[in-house]
Amino acid sequence: MLIGVPKEIKTHEYRVGMTPASVREAVHHGHEVLVETGAGAGIGAHDDAYRAAGARIARDAAEVFANAEMIVKVKEPQANERAMLREGQILFTYLHLAPDPDQTRDLLKAGVVAIAYETVTAPDGSLPLLAPMSQVAGRMSVQAAAHCLEKEQGGMGILPGGVPGVKPARFCIIGGGVVGENAAAMAIGLGADVVIIEKSVPRMQQLHRIFGHAVNTVYSTRLTIEEEVLAADVVICGVLIPGAAAPKLISRDMVRRMKPGSVIVDVAIDQGGCAETSMPTTHAEPTYVVDDVVHYCVANMPGAVARTSTYALNNATLPHILAIADKGWRQALAEDEHLLHGLNVAYGHITHEAVARSLNMPWTDPHTFVRD
Structure with a gap:
């Protein structure tokens, strides 16, 4: 799978979706990683570190969004980023859709498969990516x-x-x-x-x-x-x-x-x-x-301590990034009910009940998209 890591553009957001260490793991698993130039500068990880880990460096975000099968970010995509998403593309990031109807509508319109860090669960009911x-x-x-x-x-x-x-x-x-x-x-x-x-x-x-x-x-x-x-x-x-x-x-x-x-x-x-x-x-x-x-x-409070936050976040997200890339999102979610809880939007449908209820919009059972 081709994984894309764009530079975060939210105001004073310095975190990055994948560290060089995470990129190296993905490459070791046989995947390609395309990182936007300067994406890791806020944590002291420059382009050469990503190249050494096996990534290719993209000249801009448009190149990342146009080519990647899965986009790995930190913060919710901003309006101009949402305009670059396409049907069937996997988006793995924090979304926080409940108070954000504009973002929700854009993701529905784009037809993406949006998996939110903040609703992935653990067996004890906790939220390990949050x-x-x-x-x-x-x-x-x-x-x-x-x-x-x-x-x-x-x-x-x-x-x-x-x-x-x-x-x-x-x-x-x-x-x-x-x-x-x-x-x-x-x-x-x-x-x-x-x-x-x-x-x-x-x-x-x-x-x-x-x-x-x-x-x-x-x-x-x-x-x-x-x-x-x-x-x-x-x-x-x-x-x-x-x-x-x-x-x-x-x-x-x-x-x-x-x-x-x-x-x-x-x-x-x-x-x-x-x-x-x-x-x-x-x-x-x-x-x-x-x-x-x-x-x-x-x-985005943790963005102010971007280095600490990015490495802490990658410790939690990397196993899921690899599972989705290795197996494809349908199989990965079908095999892991807790990762399935992270599915918020898929092909124009809201698939998280609490999100749908908060926005007073229709809900579709996420199992609909992962059943054989």
Whole structure:
């Protein structure tokens, strides 16, 4: 199979779909890899490194899209990239379709086979291709919050860990999953006062075993969310429903009543965000203020630490890239129900039920496309 790796063009996105090491593995499996010139520059992997791994270097994205049987990316294809997709071409990347009807319509029109990293599952129900970036984003969310708390950034001017004689900042983390756990670890490390809101009792017990009394866990209800958000200096939103739009847990009224200079870091912004006041931002202009509350809603947070993020992501995606290339997408998905969960769009049909439900569009059972 000819695998194409274009350069990411989303604002301040420096990650790349395949590292030279991943390319070498694909070539060893008998596949060809076409990498757009400069695609790996953001992680310090230049064209010569890809050539040494066995890749061919394309002069531009058009050459990659025109020739590749499978496109491997990091972020969702932008409008001009979607215009280059063709029927039957495999697209393997993060998609986050639920809050993005324009992208969904373009993928349906193109007739591509779009497999989304964020909905591929593991036997235990986890999301193994999303987890590495959730780990990065969870840790970065605390760094971002600490910066946003500074007075110059519009924050209330407090240090997360305080100093002797001065209270630390209060962090409210909504969602105790991968994002929440990693955010809590970082916030505790800074000396902050940390509360995690979670609806799974077994998960709260697990978090208690991990962090002990360094974290307070609170069962999620509308009342507890409101109480903790209004008491917080920082709110980190890390709630995820696989494939679906993020639930709006923080209302505009709650934002109006939050402390002036407090901060919302909405890690769920890829799926639409957890606050009614959240809207996607970029690393170029990461924040905005609503009712004296600083909002940090960068939709590709891990792109700022591109080298760490790319290698972590490739560790998770490479086995699936090889499975699809070695067997063809139909056989690979037929043999792996968890990879089949990643199929979001195929030949003009939405094949992930949560995506279809979020967009109020028809759903087609993905098994339709992999049955003999």
